Amino acid sequence: MKSAVVTFPASNCDRDMFDGIEKVTGQKPHAIWHQDTEIPNVDLIALPGGFSFGDYLRCGAMAARSPAIRAILEHANRGGYVIGVCNGFQVLTEMGLLPGALMRNKSLKFVCKTVHLKVENATSAFTNAYAPGQVIDIPVAHHDGNYFADDATLAALEDNNQIAFRYVNKDGIATEDANPNGSQHNIAGILNERGNILGMMPHPERFVEDAQGGSDGRGFFESIINTLN
Amino acid sequence: MTETKWNNNPEITDDLVKEHGLSADERELMNKILGRTPTLTELGIFSVMWSEHCSYKSSKKHLKTLPTKAPWVIHGPGENAGVIDIGDNQAAIFKMESHNHPSYIEPYQGAATGVGGILRDVFTMGARPIANMNALRFGSPDHKKTRHLLSGVVEGIGGYGNCVGVPTVGGETNFHPSYDGNILVNAMAVGLADQDKIFLSAAAGVGNPVIYVGSKTGRDGIHGATMASAEFTEDSEEKRPTVQVGDPFTEKLLIEACIELMSTDMVVAIQDMGAAGLTSSSVEMASGGGVGFTLNLDMVPQREEHMTPYEMMLSESQERMLVVLKPDRVKEAEAIFHKWDLDFAVIGQITDSGNLTLKWQGDVVADIPTQPLADNSPEYDRPWVKTDAPDVINAKNVAAPNDIGAALLKIVGSPNLCSREWIWQQYDHQVMADTIQLPGGDAAVVRVHNTNKALAISTDCTPRYCYADPFEGGKQAVAETWRNVTAVGAQPMAITDCLNFGNPERPDIMGQFVGAIDGLREACTVLDYPVISGNVSLYNETNGTGIHPTPAIGGVGLLQDSSKMVTIAPKNDGEEIILIGETNGHIGCSEYLSVIEGREEGAPPPVDLHLEKKNGDFVRAQIQNGNVKACHDISDGGLFIALAEMTMASGKGMDISLNTGDIPMHAYGFGEDQARYVISTSCENAAAIMENAQKAGVRTEKIGTVGGKTLDVKDTFTISVDELLDAHASWMPNYMSSEV
């Protein structure tokens, strides 16, 4: 799998993303700097977590206006795969590639912990390595992960099977307690309509080997390999 | 210039000198060094350089007695941070520092800039920071400010550390009324570098350019360093000096830009601008290299208009560094900083004058020989009196509680022993993807990226012990970090310290300081665990009431094979539980006495350092040879708390049966005797451990097995794991969400 990771000023999970992808796929991603206007031809572009531009103004807002964005849009429009994790998810909503917005956590506090996710859509390019309804463990670490969209958008997301994961308890039930940030419908990650773009708050790249506390994050990258083959 | 030209040559009156915190002797020495009276800018420079914070004038004499050397120490105290050899040409670089006073005035920014400052001390040496720790002390939970301070400090540490992308992996938090008017915020940073890429601050090369990089200079925190050296009074709360505001976004860019710069060979010397900003960085670089600096202050990037040289030299604006470059490399370096959108300005060059010469608008506004400024700084031998040793409390004279189980639940859920999850959940403790032991265990463990090695880190101090007996308390603080690092299976390597005390001009406080240093020295010597960096924070008092003496210690150890690491959680039902060490039921100064009896008295548990070493070396060897499933040291709250914590961490119960001899059960279970551990092990390995212990002369006792859903101590109590978890988890979130 050919991939690339974009680094914005104050991205801070870019190295984790490089390493995570390489550990799972065996191939080193290309590096894209936010000022690059040309990007290599790859299967997957990953927008990593972090605090691009300090999270000032709105999370992801300034990154979404970077010079590299045009080329990323072109890649997405061609049907190329894009995954945005945490800050990357915020960038994707700010770019308009995914609907809705990520608001401040309901607690108003940063939250870092491992959560249970239920795989709601196990057929997408990013999730086919999981079983439908499978409960997986992945860490979250964010201040603004409270997914918001208007009712019509939410209904469309539900109807089109665009909700990739929800926060659930260990029994797989989407409860308020299981939701670390107050997101609507316990949404943890969504797909675009075409299914080539995934945005999610949890960090799969942090959970690719058991020493890190779990390896449930491998499935994301394995899914893309499955899809490409 | 205009008619309002700033006056750099006012009459240097007694009042002016006093306002700058200089004594009559210091003033005389200053005049002698200069050979004349100072300009205003010079007076400001002397004032900050000779403040307690920068000059260590009260503590120097005693600090010098600490052991700082070992074959694995590459740089000890004297650099921005200490450096140790961790093999394979790699080095671990670390330091701890206080930001107490600013955090009391503005908890968010005070704590945030504390994290920023300690990170700069580490990456200025060429290290990539890989872990942050924080040691926090707040006043009584009942004090009206505590909630606000705790919430602001934690948010500030998270706000800064999370953004720069360095995991905050651990720390410690205490509540005690002695911190009501003077909290302690001590931040530690650990970094990694290649040994052949370590950068120092001593400048060299006459004619080499001096470069300013980072953020622009504003009027932030002017006199911050002198503030950190003065006692608080009620009205310093009102004075509200200009608070420094941190910009973690810029810090992150600065880290990346500096690492990129240092991957080349252009850097001659580099130094962060910490306390006393441009003054201390330029003086340290010049005096350290035995050279002079000429700086043109008109070139300093400025955020505000009409800044005077005095303000520029004393500003504590954050996220700034000073770099001496090789002469022909300025363009290349500039390109790196521009790529990262950071200010870059050539502000001067190295001279052979030995003086710090400052020019501004065509005038020389200061001209100070740096060597005497740095080296002849005052050194006091302040009078001190030894703290009286308190009486040892005999456990038989402390009544047993009606219900030991209820007492355990109360202690597990008390402010000082309850879960700190509310705090660490606000810190990104996993960014960089190398955190292999999360907060909540004995030591945090982070892997050395792309290797099998890992560093174990712990910060510790038990202020109530230090207050009762500074010497024993000092020993204990060092021993506890050593024990925590050992308990995960690592070899303890070295410590950093952050010595927080009251007003050193009071002989009783100075006695606490001297006592604690004596304890530190003895512990470091016996445990072969040198001090490689640190910081002293004095005058931690409000209205004449000093804090408990708090020599916070940050210990670092090395795991050669990180797969050998253990945690405090037993793995399987049926594992055997073994108690290691001597249990004498030392109840004085214990959490039990404080929480259950409301008494803070008696001698703290003595630390037998040789026993400590013997027991710890034994435990580590057992972990290393794979005999151990889980390990936990015994500290605050004693054996029962250690067992409860292991139970909660694993969700598995335990059946315990204790042979207490003639020690009352409550003293046996809650006593805080030192040098002890609890381990769990498979039945097959238990015999080997017992046999090895016998050979090593280490006291071991099988006390039970893992299993079920309750913590059961025979003939004493049965408590379900859920009940323990509930008591443990609820205090802090409830406290923080309850009304003010």
Place this chain on the structure above:
Amino acid sequence: MKARVHITLKNGVLDPQGKAIQHALGALGFEGVDDVRQGKYIELDLSETDKDKAYANVEEMCKKLLSNMVIENYTIDID
């Protein structure tokens, strides 16, 4: 010239910060606070001297960066 921009959440968009402030005010004993909404206030110093041009320019900034049109409204005052 100076431009003052107010950025507020659209009606119907959840405002966790406003909610939390309202709750905290209640906990502090303030009564009669029926609703709280938090927005942003941005002041810009512009070298432009023509008021209309300044307005048009700032409006452009709002659309391109300062506000997220999916969830936010903006108002601009120039003086």
Place this chain on the structure above:
Amino acid sequence: MKARVHITLKNGVLDPQGKAIQHALGALGFEGVDDVRQGKYIELDLSETDKDKAYANVEEMCKKLLSNMVIENYTIDID
């Protein structure tokens, strides 16, 4: 009644957000932006009907919660 509260940083206090916005505007090609400062804007719906009382009440809220008096100023408009 409605109270509108503006919370701004005191003069001389570093404003990292404003600085970053200014920089981003420049990168997007906007010229002539000499300075940017970011503050908060809070709207409160109050059941109080007396203007002076409302003002006094909101001032108290600013001091106790809404503004950080060490680094911020506030202004209150009631209508």
